[in-house]
Amino acid sequence: xxxxxxxxxxxxxxxxxxxxxxxxxxxxxxxxxxxxxxxxxxxxxxxxxxxxxxxxxxxxxxxxxxxxxxxxxxxxxxxxxxxxxxxxxxxxxxxxxxxxxxxxxxxxxxxxxxxxxxxxxxxxxxxxxxxxxxxxxxxxxxxxxxxxxxxxxxxxxxxxxxxxxxxxxxxxxxxxxxxxxxxxxxxxxxxxxxxxxx
Amino acid sequence: xxxxxxxxxxxxxxxxxxxxxxxxxxxxxxxxxxxxxxxxxxxxxxxxxxxxxxxxxxxxxxxxxxxxxxxxxxxxxxxxxxxxxxxxxxxxxxxxxxxxxxxxxxxxxxxxxxxxxxxxxxxxxxxxxxxxxxxxxxxxxxxxxxxxxxxxxxxxxxxxxxxxxxxx
Numbered sequence: 076x077x078x079x080x081x082x083x084x085x086x087x088x089x090x091x092x093x094x095x096x097x098x099x100x101x102x103x104x105x106x107x108x109x110x111x112x113x114x115x116x117x118x119x120x121x122x123x124x125x126x127x128x129x130x131x132x133x134x135x136x137x138x139x140x141x142x143x144x145x146x147x148x149x150x151x152x153x154x155x156x157x158x159x160x161x162x163x164x165x166x167x168x169x170x171x172x173x174x175x176x177x178x179x180x181x182x183x184x185x186x187x188x189x190x191x192x193x194x195x196x197x198x199x200x201x202x203x204x205x206x207x208x209x210x211x212x213x214x215x216x217x218x219x220x221x222x223x224x225x226x227x228x229x230x231x232x233x234x235x236x237x238x239x240x241x242x243x244x245x246x247x248x249x250x251x252x253x254x255x256x257x258x259x260x261x262x263x264x265x266x267x268x269x270x271x272x273x
Numbered sequence: 274x275x276x277x278x279x280x281x282x283x284x285x286x287x288x289x290x291x292x293x294x295x296x297x298x299x300x301x302x303x304x305x306x307x308x309x310x311x312x313x314x315x316x317x318x319x320x321x322x323x324x325x326x327x328x329x330x331x332x333x334x335x336x337x338x339x340x341x342x343x344x345x346x347x348x349x350x351x352x353x354x355x356x357x358x359x360x361x362x363x364x365x366x367x368x369x370x371x372x373x374x375x376x377x378x379x380x381x382x383x384x385x386x387x388x389x390x391x392x393x394x395x396x397x398x399x400x401x402x403x404x405x406x407x408x409x410x411x412x413x414x415x416x417x418x419x420x421x422x423x424x425x426x427x428x429x430x431x432x433x434x435x436x437x438x439x440x441x
Contacts, residue, residue, distance in 0.1 A: 154347065154398075172348065174398050174416065181344065183441045185393035185411030185427065189342045192323045196277065196302045203325055203344065225399055225416040243399075243417035245431065257417050257433035 082106055097122035104130040111135035111202075114157075123148065123165065131171060137204065140177075145216065153220075156180065159209035164216035164234065174225045178209035215250065235267060275301035275322065282307045291333075293317045300324070300341065316353075321392070332356075336387035340410070343390055346398040353404045354385035391426070413441045 080091040082103055089106035094114060097103070101122045108128060112119065114136040122128070123146035131152025136142060140157035144150065145165035152171035155161055158178040163169070180203060181188055195203045210229030214220075218232050221240030232238065232248040239255025239262070248254050253263040274280075278299050288311035291297070296312055299305070300322035309330045312318060316333035321341035329345045331337055332352040345351075357367050363381045370380040386405030390396075394408050397416035402408065409426030419433035429439040 172399075174347070176398070176416065179395075179397070181395055183413055183429075185342075185441060188344065188395055188411075189323070189393050192325050192342050192344060193302075195325055196304065196323065201279070201304045201306075201325075203327075223399065223417075225397075227416060241417070243415070243431065243433075245415075257419065258431055 092119060094119040095122070096120070097126075098124060100124045100126075102127040102129075104128060104132065108132045109134055113138055114140050116141040120144070126150070137178075137209075140209075157209075158207075160211035161214075162212070163214040164218065166217045167214060168219040170220060170222040170224070170240070172223045173220050175212055175214075176226070177212045177228050179207045179228065180204055181207055183207075221255075235265060237265070274299045275303065277301055278303035278305070280305040280308065282309075285310055288312075290314055291316050305329075313354075334383070335385040337390075338387060339390045340392035340394070342393040343396070344394075345396045346400075346416075348399045349396050349401070351388055351390075351402045353388045354383055355404060356383065358383055411441060 085105050087105050087107035091106050092109055092112055096118050112134050115138045118141060119136055120134055120142045122144045125146050126144050126148040128150040129152055132150050133154040135156045137158035141160055142155055142157050143162045145163055147165055148163055148167045150169045153169045153173040156176040161175050161177055181191060195201055212226055213231045215232060215234035217235045220238040223241045224238050225243045227245050230244050233250030235251040236248050237253045238244055242255050242259040243257040245258045251265040251267050252261050254260060255262050285308055291312040292314050297310055297318045299320045302322055303320060303324045306327045308326045311332045313334040316335060318331060318333050318337045320339045323342045326345040328347040329349045334354040337351060337353055358364050358381050366381050370378060388402055389407040391410040393411045396414040399417045400414045402420045406420055406423055408424045411427040412424045413429045415431035418431050418435040420435045424430050427441050428437045429441055431438045
């Protein structure tokens with residue numbers, strides 16, 4: 076990694092934040108994916124060997140938030156909203172427009188939301204970022220998440236599972252399970268040692 | 274457009290064809306961060322104060338009425354029409370009228386119903402609100418919800434189609 080932490084192919088004039096840990100085998104599409112990044116954790120994002128984070132991805136990480144991506148992970152344009160912790164295991168396949176949010180960044184009562192919107196207008200730049208409870212998200216190894224899906228606060232997805240496209244995952248997904256729908260429901264179980272391609 | 278309100282994207286009006294006056298009113302202290310105001314000829318959108326929208330598409334052929342303190346997150350879509358007729362024969366007419374070989378005959382009438390979003394509603398990422406829906410004050414629309422029916426005030430809804438899962 077070069078000292079300036081810029082990416083040679085970058086179209087955006089930014090840098091990769093200092094507390095993002097990765098090695099030369101990692102591909103980052105652009106430093107733009109960090110434009111909402113504010114983490115002050117010792118390690119804000121840790122990215123494992125062989126992992127690629129492609130364009131359209133976004134690390135919207137709050138001050139205390141931290142994210143761990145495993146090895147050989149494919150992130151093909153996912154948005155991480157993180158104020159506590161999001162972990163993604165090895166060999167995960169994350170499709171486009173997938174949203175991981177460990178917090179709503181908004182109080183759930185309407186009065187609190189009104190106050191938050193009033194504060195946002197006074198900030199520069201104008202950003203929403205209400206105090207809301209954050210509950211960690213944990214994605215096991217070898218999980219495949221289809222496009223446009225959304226993983227809500229506190230969700231754990233077990234090893235080897237598949238989330239169908241456009242699903243909204245609201246509760247725990249056991250290992251080696253296929254879930255789909257909004258809200259996501261179990262539609263099939265997978266055999267862990269299955270090697271058939273279809 | 275009211276005091277201290279901003280629209281950040283240059284292409285906000287790329288699909289703005291309204292001939293009504295006013296076609297779009299925005300209250301005070303609104304933040305429109307990448308919002309598409311796709312308003313048809315007869316469409317009209319009204320926004321109250323302190324609205325905060327990010328990456329939102331507003332599709333309007335008749336009327337969208339949005340209150341104060343409404344927040345919409347990424348990839349939210351609001352539409353007051355289904356854009357094409359339901360009836361098969363009508364759809365054939367519509368397809369021809371929209372095609373490159375259109376003979377200039379008008380498109381069939383397409384159903385549209387105003388969408389009303391009351392004060393202090395939060396709409397999560399990827400949610401969609403369809404035509405004729407009224408979302409009650411303070412409601413909380415969970416991420417990815419497909420809202421096809423009215424939502425009572427302060428209700429929490431989730432799913433496709435959206436169902437009430439609680440209260441705020």
